[in-house]
Amino acid sequence: MDRVKLLAARYRAAADRPYFATALYALSIVPSSRVPTMGVDAHWRCYVSPAFVDATPVEELAAVWIHEVAHLLRDHHARAGRLPPADQRDRLRVNVAQDCEINDDLLADRLPLPAGRMEPRLFGLAPGRLFEEYVPLLPPHEHPLDCGSGAHGRPSPWEIGEGAPMVGPVEAESLRRHTAEAMRAHRRSRGTLPKGWERWAEQVLEPVVDWRRVLTGAVREAVAWAGGAVDYTYRRPSRRSAAMRGVVLPSLRRPLPRVAIVVDTSGSMGDDELAAALAEVTGVLREVGVHGNRVTVLACDADVHAVSRVTSAEQVTLAGGGGTDMRVGVTAALAARDRPNVVIVLTDGHTPWPDEPAACRLIAALIGSGAPPPPGWVETVSVGVVSAGRVSG
Numbered sequence: 001m002d003r004v005k006l007l008a009a010r011y012r013a014a015a016d017r018p019y020f021a022t023a024l025y026a027l028s029i030v031p032s033s034r035v036p037t038m039g040v041d042a043h044w045r046c047y048v049s050p051a052f053v054d055a056t057p058v059e060e061l062a063a064v065w066i067h068e069v070a071h072l073l074r075d076h077h078a079r080a081g082r083l084p085p086a087d088q089r090d091r092l093r094v095n096v097a098q099d100c101e102i103n104d105d106l107l108a109d110r111l112p113l114p115a116g117r118m119e120p121r122l123f124g125l126a127p128g129r130l131f132e133e134y135v136p137l138l139p140p141h142e143h144p145l146d147c148g149s150g151a152h153g154r155p156s157p158w159e160i161g162e163g164a165p166m167v168g169p170v171e172a173e174s175l176r177r178h179t180a181e182a183m184r185a186h187r188r189s190r191g192t193l194p195k196g197w198e199r200w201a202e203q204v205l206e207p208v209v210d211w212r213r214v215l216t217g218a219v220r221e222a223v224a225w226a227g228g229a230v231d232y233t234y235r236r237p238s239r240r241s242a243a244m245r246g247v248v249l250p251s252l253r254r255p256l257p258r259v260a261i262v263v264d265t266s267g268s269m270g271d272d273e274l275a276a277a278l279a280e281v282t283g284v285l286r287e288v289g290v291h292g293n294r295v296t297v298l299a300c301d302a303d304v305h306a307v308s309r310v311t312s313a314e315q316v317t318l319a320g321g322g323g324t325d326m327r328v329g330v331t332a333a334l335a336a337r338d339r340p341n342v343v344i345v346l347t348d349g350h351t352p353w354p355d356e357p358a359a360c361r362l363i364a365a366l367i368g369s370g371a372p373p374p375p376g377w378v379e380t381v382s383v384g385v386v387s388a389g390r391v392s393g
Ligand SMILES: [Zn+2]
Pocket: 067, 071, 098, 099, 147, 151
């Protein structure tokens, strides 16, 4: 393989757009006659066809270097794994969508990509979108394009297991941050960036936390913990104990925990955010099989110190009014005959909290912003007003 030409192209790419330099030089090169042009795997190994290097001018090769590293910077393989299953099936269509997401920015930056490249225009689509948006708009068809598992997430035939140096996920994340910071510095010195890269750098440096994922994760984890907390010692005999060998232990059914949801109805917080948070919580509980009489929803109106037990989330209405004291709701929840293992409080956060850890897992979903943080033993999830929850790269 003409390594000199390939390296000259990488040098050219890094010299012309220095903010990509660190990421470009983190790629390790694996020559392969099985890869059609160039491709990457998720460990930042770049597979290169010697024939393609021979046939392609240096300035076009430089553009392809940037194309390949863009798949990795934009975390395409991880994002592909979060697509709806129906969209994931056609990996080459995903790949075409990803190339559309990358190439419109590269072309706007006047990079001379080789002929045959994908771009949104070819499909009558507007540029500037994310690949997740392009996938369902593209015709599902077989396409010879394959940029490797670093793009669509599934191993391609030419990818090797071990051998070439690998970049791990932590290092990859720091390469993304470094690149985004270099782009920001480039912009400050009045350089220009294509819109897509600008947005990407902003999101890397100031990510919007997906509260839905954090909240459902916390609820899931608490329920699993509560389900496993009972009979722990019986279910987990020491494996090292030779005396246990051959002894059949009674298999105990994993008990389903009880959950109480305490809803702040003081009316000082957004109706929409409350409804969204409540829907997420009840949705994930249903998913893990905790429903019916195992879930209690308590509407807590501190003004009248009244706690009402409602039979469904839809019955919760915001009462309006001033003060908030979620301690009233938590106490009422724990006083129930069937004491809950997990209590989830949905509140704007302007409330006093119990002085000491409650005899249950307590999760607070704080809706809106500006609330003082609860004590450290309360698991806290901020449900932001900016609740788009879209994950993108
Ligand atoms: Zn590609």
